[in-house]
Amino acid sequence: MARNHIVAAIGIGVSMLFAASHQASAQTKIGAVLSVTGPASFLGDPEKKTLEMYVDAINAKGGVNGQKLELVIYDDGGDANNARTFATRLVEEDKIAAMVGGTSTGATLAMIPVFEEAQIPFISLAGAVQIIEPVRKWVFKTPHTDRMACEKIFADLKHRNLTTIAIISGTDAFGKSMRDQCIAVAPKYGVSIAHEETYGPRDSDMTPQLTNIKNAAGVQAVVNTGFGQGPAIVTRNYRQLGITVPLYQSHGVASKQFIDLAGAAAEGVRLPAAALLVAEKLPNSDPQKPVVVNYSREYQQKTGQAVSTFGGHAYDGLMILTQAMQRAKSADKAQVRDEIEKTKGYIGTGGIVNMSPTDHLGLNLSAFRMLEIKNGDWTLVPDAGS
Amino acid sequence: MAEFLQFAFSGLTVGAVYALVALGFTLIYNASGVVNFAQGEFVMLGGMSTVFLALAGMPLPFAALIAVVVAVAIGLVLHRFAIEPARGAGPVTLIMITIGASIFLRGAAQIVFDKRFHSLPPLFGADPIRFGGAAILPQSLVVLAGAVVVVTLLWAVIDRTLLGKAVIATAANRLAARLVGINTRRIVDFSFAVSAAIGAIAGILVTPITLTSYDVGTLLALKGFAGAMLGGMGSAFGAVVGGLLLGLLEAFSAGYISSNYKDAVAFLVILAVLFMMPQGLLGRAQVERV
Numbered sequence: 001m002a003r004n005h006i007v008a009a010i011g012i013g014v015s016m017l018f019a020a021s022h023q024a025s026a027q028t029k030i031g032a033v034l035s036v037t038g039p040a041s042f043l044g045d046p047e048k049k050t051l052e053m054y055v056d057a058i059n060a061k062g063g064v065n066g067q068k069l070e071l072v073i074y075d076d077g078g079d080a081n082n083a084r085t086f087a088t089r090l091v092e093e094d095k096i097a098a099m100v101g102g103t104s105t106g107a108t109l110a111m112i113p114v115f116e117e118a119q120i121p122f123i124s125l126a127g128a129v130q131i132i133e134p135v136r137k138w139v140f141k142t143p144h145t146d147r148m149a150c151e152k153i154f155a156d157l158k159h160r161n162l163t164t165i166a167i168i169s170g171t172d173a174f175g176k177s178m179r180d181q182c183i184a185v186a187p188k189y190g191v192s193i194a195h196e197e198t199y200g201p202r203d204s205d206m207t208p209q210l211t212n213i214k215n216a217a218g219v220q221a222v223v224n225t226g227f228g229q230g231p232a233i234v235t236r237n238y239r240q241l242g243i244t245v246p247l248y249q250s251h252g253v254a255s256k257q258f259i260d261l262a263g264a265a266a267e268g269v270r271l272p273a274a275a276l277l278v279a280e281k282l283p284n285s286d287p288q289k290p291v292v293v294n295y296s297r298e299y300q301q302k303t304g305q306a307v308s309t310f311g312g313h314a315y316d317g318l319m320i321l322t323q324a325m326q327r328a329k330s331a332d333k334a335q336v337r338d339e340i341e342k343t344k345g346y347i348g349t350g351g352i353v354n355m356s357p358t359d360h361l362g363l364n365l366s367a368f369r370m371l372e373i374k375n376g377d378w379t380l381v382p383d384a385g386s
Numbered sequence: 387m388a389e390f391l392q393f394a395f396s397g398l399t400v401g402a403v404y405a406l407v408a409l410g411f412t413l414i415y416n417a418s419g420v421v422n423f424a425q426g427e428f429v430m431l432g433g434m435s436t437v438f439l440a441l442a443g444m445p446l447p448f449a450a451l452i453a454v455v456v457a458v459a460i461g462l463v464l465h466r467f468a469i470e471p472a473r474g475a476g477p478v479t480l481i482m483i484t485i486g487a488s489i490f491l492r493g494a495a496q497i498v499f500d501k502r503f504h505s506l507p508p509l510f511g512a513d514p515i516r517f518g519g520a521a522i523l524p525q526s527l528v529v530l531a532g533a534v535v536v537v538t539l540l541w542a543v544i545d546r547t548l549l550g551k552a553v554i555a556t557a558a559n560r561l562a563a564r565l566v567g568i569n570t571r572r573i574v575d576f577s578f579a580v581s582a583a584i585g586a587i588a589g590i591l592v593t594p595i596t597l598t599s600y601d602v603g604t605l606l607a608l609k610g611f612a613g614a615m616l617g618g619m620g621s622a623f624g625a626v627v628g629g630l631l632l633g634l635l636e637a638f639s640a641g642y643i644s645s646n647y648k649d650a651v652a653f654l655v656i657l658a659v660l661f662m663m664p665q666g667l668l669g670r671a672q673v674e675r676v
Contacts, residue, residue: 039601041501171646197645202605204403204596207396207521208641211389229503229597236595240514240521241392261505261597264512 027070028063028331030055030321031096033086033111034125035103038078044103046311047125048073049303051100054318064325072096076107083107087114097331100317101125103310105173112139121324121337123317125310128177132360140340140360142316142350143309144274144367146178146225147185149251152272152368153223154182154189156381162220162246164194166213168234170226172201174252178225194219201230207237214243221245227252232261239265246270251368255308259376270381272368274309276349278378292349312349320346320353388519393641394634399526399595401633402533403429406588407610408617408625409537410581416557416620417577420469420480424488425610426603427495428585431457433598434495436590437504446506454586460491461582465575488603495600508594525594532591536584537626544622553577557620616656618669627668632656 032051035044055071063069072094074086083102090096091114098121102108105128112131115122115138122139124131129145157165169179175198186193195216197209213222222245224234231253238247247269249258254273259266275282279292295315296307323346324339325331343362346353351367370381407425414422435453440446468483475483510524544550555563556573564570589598596602609632617628632652639651659667 037496041496199640199645200649202602204592205396205400205637208393208637209645211392211641212645215389229599232503232597236512240523242514242521257502261503263505 028065028067028098028325029070029072029094029096030318031087031090031094031099032071032073032101033076033083033090033099033103033107034073034101035078035107036073036075038076040078040104042308043125043310044075044078046299046303046305046308047101047103047314048075049305050299050311050314051318053298053302054315058322064322065329065331067331069322073101076103078104078107080104080106080110084110084114087111091115091118091120096120097333098321098325098336099123100314100321105131105177108141112136115139119337120333121321121340123321123340125313125317127174129181135358135360138337140320140355142320142348142353142361143313144251144350144363145181145361146174146250147181148363148365148368149272150178150182150185151189152365152370153248153250153270154186154191155365156248156270156272156370157191157221158189160221160246163190164192164218165221165223166195166197166216166219167193167223167225168197168199168206168209168213169224170201170228170230171198172226172228172230175201175226175230178250178252182223182225199226199230199234201226201228203230204233205237206230206234207241210234210237210241210243214241219245221248223248223250225250225252229261232258235262235269236265251309254371256306259373264376266373266376268372268374270370270372273371273378274312274350274367275369276307276309276312278369278371278380279307281378281380287347287352288349291347295349309349316346316348316350316353319348389641391518391520393637395520395522395526396641397634397637398630399523399529399592399633400636401613401630402529403588403592403596403606403629404609404613404632405626405629406533406536406584407606408613408629409540409622410585411610411614412620412622412625413540413577413581413584415614416622417553418465418469418574419477420484421477421611421619422464422578422581423481423484423607423611424464424491424603425581425585426605426607427488427491428457428461428582428603429589429592429606430495430598430600430603431460431491431582432586432589433506433593433602434499434504434589434600435586437506437593437598438499440506450590453590454583457582457586457589458579461578462575464582465578469578470571470574488607492601492603499600501600503597503599504593505597506590506593523595525591529591529595532587533626536587537622540580540584540622549576612653612656615666616659618666621666621668624666624668628666631667 034047036048055069059068076083100123102124105126108124108126108131124141127143129147131141169175199206224231231249249271251272275288276292279296282289299307324336327339328335343355351363353362355362371378372381410425432453435456436449439449508525509528514521552568556570560570613629613632614625617624635652636648640648
């Protein structure tokens with residue numbers, strides 16, 4: 001009995017000692033504002049889990065430059081106003097060294113002025129090209145842009161000699177932005193847009209729009225820009241009406257859920273997507289294969305959920321940041337920023353990143369893979385030579 | 387002609403759902419004077435509960451039945467614990483309560499179910515029926531048939547039974563109904579339960595076509611409310627007509643005018659109608675006795 005007490009006392013003492021030393025050792029604070037709840041939660045939730053998982057892993061190995069990382073996460077609930085409030089709190093109260101996250105484009109754009117003013121390196125996880133164009137000194141991002149998705153689709157169209165297309169787009173921010181980008185880059189690939197339709201993000205029937213596309217003369221392929229349930233319904237209605245020309249979806253629906261929802265109608269649909277989705281199917285010669293396979297295994301093991309590209313963006317953001325800190329040998333904001341900008345040949349889940357003072361994204365079209373849905377699963381389409 | 391048929395069927399399918407939601411609005415409005423903005427959540431509950439019960443291994447018809455029971459139970463709870471205690475409050479307060487309830491139900495659904503989209507297998511397969519150049523999903527016909535059955539049953543109950551007479555009496559004058567011995571609280575309970583059931587049935591029937599998620603209710607409530615207003619708030623027949631009309635308007639303006647403006651066109655027509663006939667297409671004019 002008495003011995004047990006002594007053991008317990010020693011145990012408590014040791015743990016107190018650890019706690020004390022834990023507090024004494026300097027910490028590097030990394031901030032994150034993510035849409036963990038709300039309409040964009042399917043983006044923010046895997047991002048949060050990924051950040052927590054890998055910050056723990058890094059700390060278990062002794063942290064960065066001998067300093068443990070401390071992650072401060074706030075949930076903006078999908079509201080850009082909240083994001084801005086939390087950004088200010090991260091700067092003024094938490095005094096973070098660097099920032100990863102900003103789930104949505106709206107939240108990111110709202111937070112940019114805060115971090116630009118405070119001169120804190122900010123790696124966004126949101127899609128739109130406006131975040132890094134024009135280049136802002138302190139702002140970087142990891143996800144590929146919708147313009148790149150358009151270019152990937154058009155390269156594939158060109159490869160198949162399909163040059164006259166129709167676009168059907170969702171009227172939500174994602175669908176609209178990608179539609180605009182597609183229309184902007186279409187001439188570069190010799191693609192002409194013969195017909196255009198839109199649908200509301202919550203619409204449940206797109207047969208009228210698709211009937212018009214079906215009747216439009218000369219359409220050789222249809223591109224649907226949108227995410228959420230809209231593209232699944234477009235795909236179902238597309239088959240319902242018996243339209244036979246190829247259908248392209250965007251990277252916005254690159255998840256298994258899309259195949260589940262669209263069912264048999266999804267057969268033959270093509271879409272650009274990150275390598276992460278087809279991790280196990282990549283050829284062994286692919287430089288990204290070890291990274292994406294490892295990340296998806298670890299994520300699945302820890303969370304029991306299937307990987308999404310969004311968590312991958314968070315992984316890339318954290319790795320780019322911590323590697324820059326290692327190269328800078330400190331958490332000094334200006335030095336870390338310079339090192340992030342010098343990131344070269346970082347192989348991440350989103351692609352191979354080569355940043356420069358004029359490119360704060362650093363990905364090229366090879367980051368996207370063209371996929372085709374066959375037998376209810378993804379298959380890699382041989383590269384069209386973008 | 388083929389397009390016309392295609393648009394018409396698209397409009398009728400979507401309109402049938404709006405009609406059922408509008409019917410739910412009307413029932414509760416008639417019995418209690420409350421505009422229940424949580425009506426869309428009943429549709430969500432029907433669809434989502436069925437999906438998750440089916441995922442848990444329950445046979446589909448049984449899952450659908452339980453889902454309706456769940457929705458009815460929640461409808462009753464909504465009435466007893468949210469609406470009834472505030473019975474003396476003004477209409478704006480009551481509307482706020484129902485909006486609050488709808489936000490609560492959405493939030494709860496996010497936790498109890500999940501935040502993803504879900505689908506159900508269609509009753510008669512997914513192969514479209516070709517008819518006059520148009521392609522119609524068998525499930526669309528199921529939705530339409532379901533709407534007809536629900537409306538007919540409701541009419542039979544309201545028009546042919548003592549219970550129905552009590553509902554009409556309560557709707558006409560609550561105090562007078564109470565004076566002749568009608569338990570008006572029970573009657574309002576009944577109308578909440580039936581509204582919830584109708585919403586849930588609509589949710590189950592359309593999920594194979596429109597998919598469902600925790601937040602499908604908001605838009606449906608808005609469209610259903612617009613349908614009910616168009617048809618004339620308080621008229622069951624008007625609700626059905628208004629809902630169908632709204633669906634058709636959307637489909638035809640998307641098809642013939644522009645998909646960019648389809649919602650605008652639909653709402654413009656509603657505005658125009660209400661401007662000329664403030665009581666709606668089939669609503670009774672309100673006579674205020676001074």
